[in-house]
Amino acid sequence: MSDIVIRKLGPGLSPTSQHHLKQIISHRRHLRPGEDLQRQGDASGTVHFVLEGILCRYKHCGEKRAVLAYLLPGDFCGPHPDFNGILDHGICSLTHATVAEAPHHLWQECLHHASDLTKALSVLFLAEIRIQRQWLANMCQPADKRMAHLLCELRARLEQVGLADDHSFSLPLTQQELGEALGISTVHANRTLQHLKDQELVRIVDRRVVIADLAQLQAFAEFDVGYLAIWPAMITEPRAVAV
Amino acid sequence: MSDIVIRKLGPGLSPTSQHHLKQIISHRRHLRPGEDLQRQGDASGTVHFVLEGILCRYKHCGEKRAVLAYLLPGDFCGPHPDFNGILDHGICSLTHATVAEAPHHLWQECLHHASDLTKALSVLFLAEIRIQRQWLANMCQPADKRMAHLLCELRARLEQVGLADDHSFSLPLTQQELGEALGISTVHANRTLQHLKDQELVRIVDRRVVIADLAQLQAFAEFDVGYLAIWPAMITEPRAVAV
DNA sequence: CGCCCTTTTGATTATGGTCAAACGTTGTGG
DNA sequence: CCACAACGTTTGACCATAATCAAAAGGGCG
Numbered sequence: 117m118s119d120i121v122i123r124k125l126g127p128g129l130s131p132t133s134q135h136h137l138k139q140i141i142s143h144r145r146h147l148r149p150g151e152d153l154q155r156q157g158d159a160s161g162t163v164h165f166v167l168e169g170i171l172c173r174y175k176h177c178g179e180k181r182a183v184l185a186y187l188l189p190g191d192f193c194g195p196h197p198d199f200n201g202i203l204d205h206g207i208c209s210l211t212h213a214t215v216a217e218a219p220h221h222l223w224q225e226c227l228h229h230a231s232d233l234t235k236a237l238s239v240l241f242l243a244e245i246r247i248q249r250q251w252l253a254n255m256c257q258p259a260d261k262r263m264a265h266l267l268c269e270l271r272a273r274l275e276q277v278g279l280a281d282d283h284s285f286s287l288p289l290t291q292q293e294l295g296e297a298l299g300i301s302t303v304h305a306n307r308t309l310q311h312l313k314d315q316e317l318v319r320i321v322d323r324r325v326v327i328a329d330l331a332q333l334q335a336f337a338e339f340d341v342g343y344l345a346i347w348p349a350m351i352t353e354p355r356a357v358a359v
Numbered sequence: 360m361s362d363i364v365i366r367k368l369g370p371g372l373s374p375t376s377q378h379h380l381k382q383i384i385s386h387r388r389h390l391r392p393g394e395d396l397q398r399q400g401d402a403s404g405t406v407h408f409v410l411e412g413i414l415c416r417y418k419h420c421g422e423k424r425a426v427l428a429y430l431l432p433g434d435f436c437g438p439h440p441d442f443n444g445i446l447d448h449g450i451c452s453l454t455h456a457t458v459a460e461a462p463h464h465l466w467q468e469c470l471h472h473a474s475d476l477t478k479a480l481s482v483l484f485l486a487e488i489r490i491q492r493q494w495l496a497n498m499c500q501p502a503d504k505r506m507a508h509l510l511c512e513l514r515a516r517l518e519q520v521g522l523a524d525d526h527s528f529s530l531p532l533t534q535q536e537l538g539e540a541l542g543i544s545t546v547h548a549n550r551t552l553q554h555l556k557d558q559e560l561v562r563i564v565d566r567r568v569v570i571a572d573l574a575q576l577q578a579f580a581e582f583d584v585g586y587l588a589i590w591p592a593m594i595t596e597p598r599a600v601a602v
Numbered sequence: 603c604g605c606c607c608t609t610t611t612g613a614t615t616a617t618g619g620t621c622a623a624a625c626g627t628t629g630t631g632g
Numbered sequence: 633c634c635a636c637a638a639c640g641t642t643t644g645a646c647c648a649t650a651a652t653c654a655a656a657a658g659g660g661c662g
Contacts, residue, residue, distance in 0.1 A: 175496040178581070182496040198481035204489045204586045205496075238441035238481075246447045248491050253418040253425040253448075255498050256542045258617070290640065299499045301619055306642065308618095338421070343447045501649070533608065547650055549609060 118142070118216055120277050121165045124190030125236045126347050133230035140226045141165055141216035147209035153193065156206040163223050164193035169213025170289065172297070175205045183297040185248060186210075186270065190277040192240050197227055211288045243346045250343050255299065257338075262298050263308045264337035267318055267325055272344050284326045363520050364408045364459065367433030368479045369590050376473035383469045384408055384459035390452035396436065399449040406466045407436035412456025413532065415540070418448045426540035428491060429453075429513065433520040435483050440470055454531045486589045493586050498542065500581075505541050506551045507580035510561055510568055515587050527569045 118138050122129065129137070144167070147153060153171060154161050171187040184205060187193055193207055193215065218226070227234055247269070254262050270287065274280035295305035312318050317333045319326045327333055334341075364384065365377050372380070387410070390396060396414060397404050414430040427448060430436055436450055436458065461469070470477055490512070497505050513530065517523035538548035555561050560576045562569045570576055577584075 173492070175492070177496050177499045180499055182499050184492050184495050196481070196485055198478055199485050201588060201591050202585065205492060235441055238439070242439055242442050245488050245491065248488065248495065249416070249418070249427050249448060252427050252491065252495050252498075253420050255495075256420045256423050256425050292640080302640090303620080303642090304618055306640095310642085342445065345444060348444050535608080544651055545608090546610085546652080549611090550650090553610085 117167050117214075118165075120167060120190045121216065123277055124346070125233075125240065128232060128236045128239070128347070130230070130232055133233050136226050136230045137233060140218045140222050143217045143219070145215050145217050147171070147213040147215065149209060149211055151209045153207040153209060153215065154203055156203060158203050160195045160199055160201060160203060162220060163195070163218040164207075165216045165218075166191045166193065167214040167216055169209060169211040171207055171209045171213055171215075172293075173205050173207055174296075181296050182299065183293065185244065185251070186297065188270070188273050188277070189279060192237060192244075196241055197234065197237065210293055239346060243344070246343045251297075259298060259300050259304060259308045260311050261337055262300075263294070263305070264312060264317060264333055265339050266294065266298060267327075268334050268337050268339040268341075269344065271325070271327070271330075272341055276344070276346070282327070282330045284324050286323060287320070287325045288323045360410050360457075363410060363433045366520055367435075367589070368476075368483065371475060371479045371482070371590070373473075373475055376476050379469050379473045380476060383461045383465050386460045386462070388458050388460050390414070390456040390458065392452060392454055394452050396450040396452060396458065397446055399446060401446045403438045403442055403444060403446060405463060406438065406461040407450075408459045408461075409434045409436065410457040410459055412452060412454040414450055414452045414456055414458075415536075416448050416450055417539075424539050425542065426536065428487070428494075429540065431513070431516050431520070432522060435480060435487075439484055440477065440480065453536055482589060486587070489586045494540075502541060502543050502547060502551045503554050504580055505543075506537070506548070507555060507560060507576055508582050509537065509541060510570075511577050511580050511582040511584075512587065514568070514570070514573075515584055519587070519589070525570070525573045527567050529566060530563070530568045531566045 118141055121141060122134055122137070125137070145164075147169070153164060156175060166187050166189050168189055171193070172183045173185040173187065175182050175184060187207065195203070250269075254265055257265070267287075271280045271285055274285050279285060291305040291309065292302040294309075295302045298305065298308075300308070309318075309320060313320075315336075316328055317336055318328075333339075365372065365380070368380070388407075390412070396407060399418060409430050409432050411432055414436070415426045416428040416430065418425050418427060430450065438446070493512075497508055500508070510530075514523045514528055517528050522528060534548040534552065535545040537552075538545045541548065541551075543551070552561075552563060556563075558579070559571055560579055561571075576582075
């Protein structure tokens with residue numbers, strides 16, 4: 117199951133490093149919906165990778181909770197090796213989830229032996245900040261476009277790890293949770309989704325997102341997949357990683 | 360003048376590395392207001408540090424321009440050493456500005472010789488993503504609080520490099536540019552500033568932000584300086600770096 | 603002075619928030 | 633099996649924040 121991490125960390129890793137990494141992250145931890153993996157204000161903690169389920173980075177913002185990022189299977193939860201401060205945000209599981217946990221000393225040792233791993237992590241990290249910037253840029257769009265954009269992004273990221281195709285994917289999130297990520301109220305998230313449904317762009321049935329015409333949805337959302345490319349090869353050859 | 364970069368990169372650098380770095384970034388480049396340092400879509404470019412003036416990272420978002428980050432004196436413009444793709448955003452100068460430019464081959468060599476520099480850069484980069492996350496979290500606040508928060512942030516970041524005190528700082532940005540960073544219209548940026556002025560929290564006179572009572576402004580903005588700490592020591596001892 | 607850019611103001615519109623209630627589903631316990 | 637609680641979804645009415653449009657008023661500069 118840790119293959120999904122290898123898949124995401126990509127073609128850059130030597131077989132030796134891959135082996136090392138798999139050993140290190142063999143320890144599993146299960147999380148229930150709503151359970152925190154790390155809390156805002158904690159001193160920097162253990163390294164994690166998502167194996168199953170969806171988690172989110174979040175901050176408290178007045179009364180509300182602001183969801184800053186979704187963490188999907190294969191994603192690195194941090195903290196980054198160079199970080200040695202206080203965590204500025206929490207990580208919370210939105211579904212039942214399984215994460216791989218790397219004990220601190222083993223992780224340090226692994227980074228030491230597998231020098232290409234440090235670079236691969238940096239690349240993942242740079243990919244994450246590109247998503248973060250895109251989310252901020254999207255804030256100047258109306259809610260329906262933002263919602264469509266978010267669904268396009270989730271689809272593309274899940275596809276990278278083989279969990280989505282062009283027509284549908286599983287999305288066990290509530291409308292409230294989607295709203296928190298878009299910075300809109302639950303009620304408005306609902307109306308927004310209905311608006312998309314009325315336009316026959318997407319439907320959400322039975323915890324699955326169903327897309328009639330992906331190109332049309334992406335056009336509506338002004339979605340350009342470029343910012344999600346993790347490895348340079350993916351820009352021209354998106355499926356290269358999936359092989 | 361490149362001292363400001365050393366100051367920001369912080370106490371982590373050995374004297375040798377500092378010397379190396381100063382040599383490498385001795386090449387200066389001047390930018391006029393509105394001039395691009397890098398364009399969205401370019402292949403990854405040259406490394407830059409801001410020495411004077413204010414630049415911004417931006418994306419086009421429909422008709423508008425979304426400002427994603429301000430780059431202040433001492434800030435690293437990227438690209439990050441591990442990044443080798445297409446730039447997902449542009450960098451534009453908002454004022455007259457001076458940047459230090461490190462030719463690619465010298466930069467690579469410098470990173471090789473000064474291994475602590477790579478780490479220092481990562482730390483700066485992590486600081487930048489914390490700001491990015493905070494900006495996103497702020498999007499669920501009303502515009503007046505966001506504006507106040509932005510001013511608090513700019514003040515604190517400028518103070519880190521000795522360009523602000525508790526009472527005022529120079530801010531040669533237009534209300535339009537502030538609005539683009541907050542995701543609000545120019546008109547609303549103006550009304551928001553007036554609202555803050557009416558509450559006697561801040562005034563902007565003659566391109567300077569004047570703060571009557573910093574604590575009061577920060578309280579209104581729900582501003583917690585923690586996310587701006589670059590080095591662990593700064594969390595408890597913010598002035599340690601400034602010495 | 604006249605031009606351009608920025609700031610300011612007013613009037614109008616629209617996007618999205620809040621409150622409240624109803625409806626559907628699921629899971630639990632009697 | 634049903635009753636009930638808990639949660640998520642849906643709907644309506646009303647309100648608030650902010651966008652848009654238009655125009656006037658300053659301000660710096662050739």
